[in-house]
Amino acid sequence: MTRPSVAGDRTSGAPNPLVDYLLRVADDRLVLGHRLSEWCGHGPILEEDIALSNMALDLIGAASALLALAGTVEEKGRDADALAYFRDETAYRNALLVEQPNGDFAVTIVRQFLFDAYSVLQLDALSRCGHADLAAIAAKSLKEDKYHLRHSSDWMLKLGDGTPESHERTQRALDTLWRYTDELFVKDAVDHATAALGVSIDLDAIRAQWHQLVTDVVGRATLTLPTSTVRAAGGRVGRHTEHLGHMLAEMQIVARSHPGATW
Amino acid sequence: MTADSQWPLWEVFTQGSKGLPFAHAGSVHAVDAENALLNARDVYARRGEAVNLWVVPSSAIVASAPSDAGPFFDPGNDKAYRHPQFYKAPRGVVVF
Numbered sequence: 001m002t003r004p005s006v007a008g009d010r011t012s013g014a015p016n017p018l019v020d021y022l023l024r025v026a027d028d029r030l031v032l033g034h035r036l037s038e039w040c041g042h043g044p045i046l047e048e049d050i051a052l053s054n055m056a057l058d059l060i061g062a063a064s065a066l067l068a069l070a071g072t073v074e075e076k077g078r079d080a081d082a083l084a085y086f087r088d089e090t091a092y093r094n095a096l097l098v099e100q101p102n103g104d105f106a107v108t109i110v111r112q113f114l115f116d117a118y119s120v121l122q123l124d125a126l127s128r129c130g131h132a133d134l135a136a137i138a139a140k141s142l143k144e145d146k147y148h149l150r151h152s153s154d155w156m157l158k159l160g161d162g163t164p165e166s167h168e169r170t171q172r173a174l175d176t177l178w179r180y181t182d183e184l185f186v187k188d189a190v191d192h193a194t195a196a197l198g199v200s201i202d203l204d205a206i207r208a209q210w211h212q213l214v215t216d217v218v219g220r221a222t223l224t225l226p227t228s229t230v231r232a233a234g235g236r237v238g239r240h241t242e243h244l245g246h247m248l249a250e251m252q253i254v255a256r257s258h259p260g261a262t263w
Numbered sequence: 264m265t266a267d268s269q270w271p272l273w274e275v276f277t278q279g280s281k282g283l284p285f286a287h288a289g290s291v292h293a294v295d296a297e298n299a300l301l302n303a304r305d306v307y308a309r310r311g312e313a314v315n316l317w318v319v320p321s322s323a324i325v326a327s328a329p330s331d332a333g334p335f336f337d338p339g340n341d342k343a344y345r346h347p348q349f350y351k352a353p354r355g356v357v358v359f
Contacts, residue, residue: 045269047291047302054305151301158294 017193019074020093022134023083024190024236025126026066027094029141030084031244032115033059034251035102044105051151055112058144065137085255089245090238097180099235099244103173106159106166110173113152117213118184119145121206130198153217160221171223178226183233185210190236272321273299275306277313285317293318 036056043049067080126138185207276285293299
């Protein structure tokens, strides 16, 4: 691997829109996977601790494959580690939803559910896209994410339709995180440019399916779908909330303190 | 830890591949059947160990007691006529 600059990289360095696109798909999973890994040893019960760690590993595994692909497409000698550990916050392309802190268990579950519902639809579409390597990674991750969605949907029902306190906390989490969901479905220049390369998914159709899926589970969980139109976005172009920098500092410090180290 | 403050206990049975009998793998805590199935998958089946899972509430298992050991399991080896070793097995029959 090319030894990366210890100062990190402030840009995605990607004139190739496909690299930017792959970074978006990868960073969503890397950041959410790291967030879930923060639960390791702190889960509400042993079995759930293992479940959250399992999902973290699934997501980080998908991110690793996607980052490796991004590095190959980029042709600048950056491998998955270089992209994960030596890009700064502003070069990260994940949606704001996944970088939000774990909060209580309800926040973690709502964040997971909102993402899983999106991820399953996105990966299903990508598994049929015109880029063979991306389609193969998507097909593999789709199986895992279907399980994640089953897990998070089940918890939505249990927490929403549970005790008054679990209901109230879950509703609050839904109200807080709702503003970050719109960003998942917004098309920009990168989406249009990759469409020309055969990597195109119908985000409008996915938004409609996502809304239907979320409405169904939220309703059965006796929760109320937020009506607020407040929206927050920026993650796709590197403008993040204050939480990502802190997370990356912890995630990247070992690799940056010992660049090129192996164990 | 004092009393078990956790969720109800479920026994997990895994089938290694199609056609094999289900074998007891261990137990998980879970609030209901779906939760037990998911927890069992995460704890006992995430590395390809199983193609099927059963979960059963531990409370549904009826077990013999240690005091039953004599009456239940003392095999009566002195009564040779209770054992079927005197028959000639037809060809093609596997003798255990």
